[in-house]
Amino acid sequence: MTEQTPPLIKCQDVSYNINGNSILDSISLEFQFKSWTGILGPSGSGKSTFLRCLNRLISFSDGSITYHNKPIESYPPSKLRKKICLIQQKPLMIPGSVRENLTVVKDWDPEFKTTNSLLEKTLNQVGLQALILDQDARSLSSGEQQRISLARGLLNNPEVLLLDEPTSNLDPRLARQILDTIQSLAFENNLTIIMVSHDHSLLKKYATDVGIMINGKLIETGPPTILDHPREHDSIQFLMKEPS
Amino acid sequence: MxxxxxxxxxxxxxxxxxxxxxxxxxxxxxxxxxxxxxxxxxxxxxxxxxxxxxxQHHWTFMVGLLLLMSLIASYEGNRRSKDHPIPHYFLILFGALVFTQIVVLGAILQFILNVEPWYYPYAMIPIAGMIIGNALNSITLTVNRFVAEMEHREAEMEMMLSLGAPIRAVAQNSIRAAIKAALLPVLNSMMMVGLVQIPGVMTGQILAGIDPLIAVRYQIMIMYMWVTSAVIADILVLTFIYKQFFTSSDQINYTFFRRNSK
Structure with missing residues (x-):
């Protein structure tokens, strides 16, 4: 990470407890503009909870998170979430066509304007044909649905994409296709990517920075090469063996 | 006799x-x-x-009785919801029942039956009883369904919040499903009334010797009153409770969910 530019998002000692259980324990991490940070960890390590703290879908118990040098609490939640957009693990399609899914925001935001050509362009960006605009979104494959979910987020013009195991339901070939798409989108749209995964091979290929999270603690951060020789830890050894 | x-x-x-x-x-x-x-x-x-x-010949007795009936109904409704305790639910129920009566009972006594005096007990008490009973049933159905829908739609709500939706929009699908579910039995009986069964009020009036053509007029009014009071009461209660399912930072408030997942 470069020292000169201030980080886009900065987490300082972020903890999250629920019912006396510590889910996140003093996480300190910085995310640079246009970086791709991968967080590796086994299921239940707190990765998804951490992502949800970043766009305030949940409130952390302790510590601070800043975005553009301002505490995230100082932004109205809806504005913050448009800028720091979460893409869920399982893409959720509302009943209706692809078009209705892409333009769902206009249900609550009268200022949300879109044109056919913008929708078509966005679909092309995520690797889909404009032909599917009027198809039933729920009839599409999970890979296509994940792309639509991505396109739906992009139409909000986000600055940061939070990816919660975005390819865990897809076969490895499709997973790489989607991440390739995200990589080129990130480049074209100046996006900052924060992705959690339990698949170290994907993180090694795409991430510019990685962190390893176990039991709510960030035990190691650095360039993707740290995944080649992680510090001794039973859980990491387990992760490395896990099939992708 | x-x-x-x-x-x-x-x-x-x-x-x-x-x-x-x-x-x-x-x-x-x-x-x-x-x-x-x-x-x-x-x-x-x-x-x-x-x-x-x-x-009795004074309005305070009637209004007192109506308030007492509403209190008992609110207590009963609050007791039925202990599965998913909602803060201030008793007060919300009481307020909704009283408001529904002011609107619906007021309209019936003043503009439809034109009774004199306005608290004419032979009209006011039985009609108020029907409104309270129907509204409470409808509210119970609505709230149970609403809580179930909110739990079921967790992922959908998270998706909408992530796209910057305000909580009203996030709860809208659950609100719609809950009110629909509660109104379906009322609408079904509006469709079926008179085809098979003689409804309760008409049966009573006919047994008491009233001309069926007059009895149907009362029954028609009661059907309309029934659906109106259900809709007013349901919307009022949901207006007050849906916000409690979110925090002040527009987050899902998991404390009401039977399964506290986050």
Whole structure:
């Protein structure tokens, strides 16, 4: 990470407890503009909870998170979430066509304007044909649905994409296709990517920075090469063996 | 005219029922006997209470009784919701029931029946009882369904919040499903009324010797009153409770969910 530019998002000692259980324990991490940070960890390590703290879908118990040098609490939640957009693990399609899914925001935001050509362009960006605009979104494959979910987020013009195991339901070939798409989108749209995964091979290929999270603690951060020789830890050894 | 002796003779029907239940080893005989005694005692007491109120000539008695009925209904509704305790639910119910009566009962007494005085007990008390009972049933259905929908739609709500949706929009699908579910039985009975069964109020009036053509007019008014009071009460209650399912930072408030997942 470069020292000169201030980080886009900065987490300082972020903890999250629920019912006396510590889910996140003093996480300190910085995310640079246009970086791709991968967080590796086994299921239940707190990765998804951490992502949800970043766009305030949940409130952390302790510590601070800043975005553009301002505490995230100082932004109205809806504005913050448009800028720091979460893409869920399982893409959720509302009943209706692809078009209705892409333009769902206009249900609550009268200022949300879109044109056919913008929708078509966005679909092309995520690797889909404009032909599917009027198809039933729920009839599409999970890979296509994940792309639509991505396109739906992009139409909000986000600055940061939070990816919660975005390819865990897809076969490895499709997973790489989607991440390739995200990589080129990130480049074209100046996006900052924060992705959690339990698949170290994907993180090694795409991430510019990685962190390893176990039991709510960030035990190691650095360039993707740290995944080649992680510090001794039973859980990491387990992760490395896990099939992708 | 039915006499008390006639009423006791009707116990023969209960006797037949008990024999059937025992014969088929269904159980429930104790509950049936308890229900038989309770309905007898409660309705008899109600008869005396109504007689007392019908003899009063001051509006404070009627309004007092209506408030008391609303309090009892709110207590009952609050008790039924202990599965998913909602803060201030008792007060919300009470407020919704009182408001619904002001609007619906007020309209009926003032503009439809044109009774004089406005608190004319023979109209006010039975109609208020119907409004409260129907509204409470409808509210219970609505709230149960609403909580279930919110739990079921967790992922959908998270998706919408992530796209910057305000909580009203996030709860909208659950609100719509809950009110639809509660209104369906009312709408079904509006469709079916008069085709098979003679509805309760009409049956009573016809038994009491009223011309069926007059009895239907009352019944029609009651059907309209029924659906209106259900919609007003349901919307009012949901307006007050949906916000409690979110925090002040527009997050899902998991404390109401039976399964505290986050």
């Amino acid at each position: 039915i006499s008390w002796t006639d009423v006791f003779v009707s116990l023969v029907l209960i006797g037949i029922t008990i024999v059937l239940l025992k014969w088929w080893k269904i159980g429930l005989t104790k509950s049936l006997m308890w229900g038989t005694v309770r309905s007898f005692v409660q309705l008899t007491i109600m008869g005396y209470v109504l007689t007392f109120f019908f003899q």
